[in-house]
Amino acid sequence: MTTEEIFQSEREFQVATYSKLDLAIVRGRGPWVWTSDNDKYLDLYGGHAVCAVGHSHPEVVAAITEQAEKLMFYSNVVYSDIRADAAHKLVSVAPTSLTKVFFCNSGTEANENAMRIARLATGRTKIVSFEKGFHGRTADSISATFLGKYRTLGEPNVPGHVSAEFGDSDAIAAVIDAETAGVLIEPIQSMAGVREATPEYFQQLRKKCDEVGTVLIFDEVQTGVGRAGEWFFAGSKAAGGVVPDIVSLAKSLGSGVPVGACLVTEDLAASIKENDLGTTFGGGMVAMAAAKATLEVIEREGLLENARNIESWVRNVCSRNPMVKAVQGKGCLLGIEVQGGARPLYQKLLDAKIITGLSSDPNVLRLLPPLSVSQSEIEIFAEALNK
Ligand SMILES: Cc1ncc(COP(=O)(O)O)c(C=O)c1O
Incomplete structure (x- = not known):
């Protein structure tokens, strides 16, 4: 052509x-x-x-080629060696309190599931997110996206979403309360022009979430998997050492093969029951081969x-x-x-x-x-x- x-x-x-x-x-x-x-x-x-x-x-290409020749796909209705390996590898590079993973297919799906986990775990519905953050284009994620025209595109939005000024400590106390299920934050607001907050801000956020029993979610679709110079923004110096309860991931994780993921704490994982979450393609074999090889290359190189x-x-x-x-x-x-x-x-x-x-x-x-x-x-x- x-x-x-x-x-x-x-x-x-x-x-x-x-x-x-x-x-x-x-x-x-x-x-x-x-x-x-x-x-x-x-x-x-x-x-x-x-x-x-x-x-x-070449190593990612070899891993997905080899896997495709063996088995391209079977869903989570069965166990899989490559899924077991990829999950283990991802959890082993995550902050120690994030011990479990749920695999899906994209960044927006990771955020949708993160918010669902927060609602299921707390029995509350309110989600706080931040002005100019971007979280994706499906219903719940776009409703949490207070950037330009995006939220309007998702109308009628999912109820219960509230925004706060990013990086403003005073705004934290005003919006996060005992009715808040989750706080979803893009720790470096990429699409908005790479906007940052201070480490102290993340510490205040963590403290407030702990006080009122709210699930803290870092949307690390961009910052995660090494992009910001650490495996994750979570737990880094820039985050003031703060580790959230959920980290959502996608983009770099599969080197171009669609892979999304939510890393969650042991406690939150325990609150999730059979069939609370699910997706056909999440954790598929070729995707898992891509994720495992990507993580190994980052480490070795x-x-x-x-x-x-x-x-x-x-x-x-x-x-x-x-x-x-x-x-x-x-x-x-x-x-x-x-x-x-x-x-x-x-x-x-x-x-x-x-x-x-x-x-x-x-x-x-x-x-x-x-x-x-x-x-x-x-x-x-x-x-x-x-x-
Ligand atoms: C921070 C952030 N969250 C979520 C998303 C949505 O990811 P996806 O396009 O894979 O649904 C993006 C995409 O650009 C993003 O940058």
Whole structure:
């Protein structure tokens, strides 16, 4: 197929709901992708914050190929060796109080299930989330998404959702009360422009939730699985050491094979009865092979440390550029605040064959690169930025 034929066919047969780059990506390896015209791009957007170990990592490819040849799928109605292994591996890298996992297929589904667990465990219905957080597009998650037009798209919204200002300690006491089932927070608000809160804020949040018996949920669909330079934001220094009761995950976990998950505490897991949660595809064999291999690659290649290095290389590059006003975020979840708006810079970088991301803040350019990017690849970005 020629590039023009690809464009035309997608336009003809797909619902036109995405604003797309004029690129047909057909191949990838590490942080590099190739178009149908064989043009090579540096992908600092990581395939939409998904490809933490780089595109088509050979070990992940081998793991899913081998699994597909043995057994592609059987649901949770049976036990599975690869599901047992993947669950064990994920729990072993999680904060120690998060001892159980429920697998699903996407970030929004992970959040839906996290909120359901909170309601089932407390017998309450109210969910508190935060202005400008993004949690997905299915009914409950979009009702918790107080960002731009998203919530309106989900009308009529699920009742019982209340918002608070993100990062504002005074707002915590005003909205979280004995009727609150769960507090759902995106600990670094990525889509909003990589907005951060202080460690003390997370400590206050934890304290308030404990006081009123509310389930604290971190939406780590973006920050999790190493992206923010630690396995999870939960328990990190940036979180003030706070570990929530549930962590929801997706994006990086399957390296592109859809995998979502809720990590939960022993107590919460004990409150969940048979058939309270479920999904056909969650924990499928190919998905589990992808998740297990992804976690193993992150560990073996030392990608948590490299994600932290990437942050310091990018910060260093930006500190020498007068156009950059600030850099927000952690590890491989970075927002670069630029003078004159992010879109012109985004376009210029694209012209230089570097893919980055925008956000809902017109001044913030987002970088969500694979955790494996090297210093010399960041230098390529630096040169383009300086130009
Ligand atoms: C923080 C956060 N939560 C939830 C979601 C929804 O994930 P998914 O698109 O896999 O449903 C996203 C997607 O961008 C996200 O960034």
